[in-house]
Amino acid sequence: MPFFIDVILPLPLDKRFTYLVDKYEAEYLMRGMRVTVPFGKSKVYTGIVADIHQNPPGVYEAKPIHQILDKQAIITEHQLKLWKWISAYYMCAEGDVLRAAVPGAFLLESESIVKLITNLDSDDLELDDEEYLIIEALHxxxxxxxxxxxxxxxxxNALPVINRLVEKGIVALNQEVYEQYKPKKVRFVRMAEAHSGEAAMHKLLDELERAPKQREIVLNFFSLKAQSVKPVKAKHLLQKSNSSAAILKSLLDKGFLEEYFLETDRNTYSGDAPNSDLVFNEYQEKAFRDIKENFQKDEVCLLHGITSSGKTEIYIRLIQETLKEGKQALYLLPEIALTTQLIQRLQSYFGEQVLVFHSKYSMNERVEVYRHVLANDKKGQIVIGARSAIFLPFSDLGLVVVDEEHEGTFKQFDxxxxxxxRDVAVVLANFFKANIILGSAxxxxxxxxxxQHHKYGLVELNRRYGDVLLPEIEIVDIKTKHKKKLMTGHFSDRLLEEIRVALKEEEQVILFQNRRGFSPILECNTCGHSPQCPNCDVSLTYHSHNNQLRCHYCGYHIAMQQKCMACDSNDISTKGFGTEQIETELKSLFPNHAIGRMDQDTTRGKYGxxxxxxxxxxxxxxxxxxTQMLTKGLDFRHVSLVGIMNADNLLNFPDFRAHERSFQLMLQVAGRAGRTKKRGKVLIQSYNPYHQIIQQVSANNYSGMYKDQLEERYNYxxxxxxxxxxxxxxxRDYSRTNDAGDWLAKSLSNVFDPYVLGPEFPPVARIRNEYYKNILLKIPQQQSLGKTKTVVHKIMNSFKAIGAFKSVKVVINVDPV
Structure with missing residues (x-):
């Protein structure tokens, strides 16, 4: 009887595909291994084995697989289970989850590009006929x-032949979008055997009497060897000798020194030995005991600790206890910017046990982290990362920490x-019966x-570490300041006064403006025209550093206009302001002080x-x-003043979460002030100082905000x-988008009326020449989520069957943020 395997392909398909394998392959294969399989007329993909069985597919004839790529599974049972849950809950294909979860280097496809690595003469290589043909073609x-x-x-199938050439190091297989994994090799030097004795060493130095630079390298080599037992890196030797690679090469050519290469990890910790001293105050001690109590009841624990109350130390103690039990810990952060500070703090406690995983890491680095976690070796015990770290192949997870759990960046958009x-972390922890803690101020x-409804445990920590007082929050009414002519650019006299005081006392200042660029709108004062993006329904933002007008949605840009594009008038001015304009104003106001800017434009590189x-x-x-990058749990010791340039553009946003979000943002950015002995100060500039949210921020009144917003959410x-x-x-077709929206809304209303809102154009209704329309489906608590999704699937299948709507793409977003 034939054997079959179900394969998850990295494609947005609704189900798994079944392939034929022989008896020996079926015995060798395991769930979670990679196989290359044919798909369609001529494509070859790498898929993941999800099941091995003897049930032939009913609708199509199963094709045989091409090749097995692994000796053991690279995907764990827990990962397969999690993928299935994500696919069902978030209404997407398992192939989409596979693409997000596995580093691209593991997924070769028939679109992959083959290139020659070396220019070796093919006559010198041991090649069979097929390999020879490929090399000749690549020449x-x-x-x-x-x-x-x-x-x-x-x-x-040519993949086995190509894989043989890859193994021999003759060709590289490069996806057009990623680089194939290559281990990192470090170059070391050592003394040649003939010169290793003391007499030989003196003889060598005499021989080099006339080559002082070469002699300098050799002397420095001895000096480095005397200081440490570690092998000598060529790079360090050149730095210490202040010498060039050519001089080192001449020593290698003469046979005095030898070079050799060792594979090394890209993710290495080279700091001091970790320390394990953690001193808790009584409030942290109590919070820690309460958290442990919640863990006894197997509950998700929410730690509500005000800014600078010492939440990170509690997480570190919990990780220490998890490691003692021999289990792994996952520390999730909303923003890459945060990992920088936290890595240093965690490494000072756990040394090289800390691995980092986020999107700014290269493909090679991500593959290395993935392999360490899969092997569950000493290096894969603690993973700190942004949201994608949730997909790593944990085998014995004991603790999940979700820091700043309120952040919208935990939600994947596209x-x-x-x-x-955060929600996936709760499910993942449940699979492992691991402890999970959600933390936020x-x-x-x-x-x-x-x-509050006892679904999670709640632990409060409402004292700052070292009994430092919460910052004093002052609201500045800039409407009145404008009338009284007390504004300098976008700065009120109050804010400038406080900045001067802080700088005089050699303290630092943070200024928050949630908009990048110089100015969001360029406007003609004669005819009122403002340059628009040709591909999106937005005005172009002015960036002064490169004198460009740029679209933040599609990247379209043109040079700054000197006159109006509509009426040729020279009378044009900018409206609104972003971080770049604040930076420019500060440079003229405080020319003797160093000004920095942190937004998407200045943090593009890996180490930005x-x-x-x-x-x-x-x-x-x-x-x-x-911008809001600054608001996320960063810990700066010398900040005494935080200024929020304009609170109103946070509040006046067409979204039911706008008030909650602006409260969180303002309170978080306020929390960056006065984190050591001295009490900090926060100034909030607003045209509407009596707005309920701004008043609640100034009183640090989370429970007041919670009650008000909850009442509103209940009513609406x-x-x-x-x-x-x-x-x-x-x-791309406006009327087709309209018709499709009307059809889908009507079909949903037939079943779910009155809980269907729309179809409605969003605030930005066209992006990259595509027209957008939104429909919102509300699901009451008593209604089954599973049954609702089943009905939605049926409606979507009917929608896809309509020929006129073939070109309309529907994106389903469950629990949108």
Missing amino acids: RQSSLKVQEITQLLDRK PAPRYHA TPSLESYFNA YEKIINSFEQQEIDILVG QYPPFFRLIRFTLKS
């Missing part, structure tokens, strides 16, 4: 697609799966609601965050201007009382 053109090689060899890392309404945060920590920057039927599913339709 004639720089790269070939796998598909082209398949045609060249006139065989069904592409699918549109998961929320301003918890999300949903989490706090769960804690690190550089800015480190120079601010080392007090090389006096005033730091930034929003989470946590109702679940939401948002359908976004998009297409």
Whole structure:
């Protein structure tokens, strides 16, 4: 009887595909191994084995697989289980989850590109006929697609031949979008055997009497060997000798020194030995005991600790206890900027046991982290990372920490799966029966609601570490200041006065403006025209550093206009302001002080965050201007003043979460002030100083905000009382998007009326020449989520069957943020 395997392909398909295997392959294969399989007429994909059975597919004839890629599974049972849950809950394909969960280097495809690594003469290499054919073809053109090689060899599958060449180190297999994993090799030098004795050493130094630079390298080599038992890196030797690579090469050519290479991890810790001293105050001690009590009851625990109350120390103690039990710990953060500071803190306690995983890491680094976690070796015990770290192959997870759990950045927007890392973390911890703690100074309404209704345990920590007082919050009415002409640019006299005081006392200042660029609108004062993006329904933002007008949605940019594009008038001015304009104004107001800026434009590189945060920590920057990146749990010791430039553009946003979000943002950014002995100060500039949220921020009144917002959510039927599913339709044809939206809304209303809102154009209704329309489905608590999704699937299948709507794409977002 034949054997079959179900394979998850990295494609947005609704189900797994079944392939034929022989008896020996079926015995060798395990769930979680990679196989290359044919798909469609000529494509070859790498898929993951999800099941091995003897049931042939009913609708199509199963094709045989091409090749087995692994000796053991690279995907664990827990991962397969989690993928299935994410796929069902967030209404996306398992293939989408696979794409998000596995580093691209593991997923070769027939679109992969083959290139020659070396220019070796093919006569010198031991090649069979097929390998020789490929090498000859690559000598004639720089790269070939796998598909082209398949045609060249006139065989069904060329991947085994290509893999042989990859193993021999002759060719590289490069996906057009990623680089294949290559281990990092470090170059070391050692003394040649003939010169290793003392007499030989003296003789060598005499011989080099006339080559002082070479002699300098040799002397420094001895000096480095005397200082440490570690092998000598060529790079360090050159730095210490202040010499060039050419001089070292001449020593190697003469045979005095030898070079050799060792494979090394890209993620290494080279700091001091970790320390394990943690001193808790009585409030932390009590909170820690309460958390342990909650863990006894197997509950999710919400830690509501005000800013600078010492939450991180509690997490570290919990991780220490988890490691003692021999289990793994996962520490999730909302923002890459935060990992920079936390890595240093965690490494000072746990040394090289800390691994880091986030999107700014190269493919090679991510593959290394993945392998360490899969092997569950000493290096894979603690993982700190952004939301994608949830997909790593843990085998014995004991603790999950979700820090700043209220953050919207835990939610994935595009592409699918549109998961929320906090909610997935709760499910993942449940699979492992691991402890999970959610921490925040301003918890999300949903989490706090769960804690109030005893679904989660709640632990409060409402004293700052070292009994430092919470910052003093002052609201500045800039409407009045404008009338009295007390504004300098975008700065009120109060804010400037406080900045001067802080700088005089050699303290640092943070200024928060939640908009990057110089100015969001350029406007003609004659005809009122403002340059728009040709691809999106937004005005272009002015960036002064490169004198460009740029679209923040599609990246379209043009040079700054000197006159109006509509009426040729020279009378044009900018409206509104972003971080760049604040930076420019500060430079003219405080020319003798160092000004830094932290937003998406200044943190593009891999180490962009690190550089800015480190120079601010080392007090090389006096005033730091930034967007919401600054609000996330960063710990700066010398900040005495925080200024919020304009609170109103946070509040006046068309979203039911706008008030909750602006409260969280303002309170979080306020929490960066006065974290050591001296009490900090926060100034909030607003045109509407008596707004309820601003008043609640100034009184640090979380419970007041929670009650008000909860009442509003109850009245208007929003989470946590109702679940939401948002359908976004998009297409390049305006009327087709409208028709499709009307059809889908009507079909949903037939079943779910009165809980269907829309179809409605979003605030930005066209992006990259695609028209958008939204439909919101509300699901009351008593209604079954599973049955609702089943009905939605049926409606979507009917929608896809309509020929006129073929070009309309529907994005389903469960629990949108």
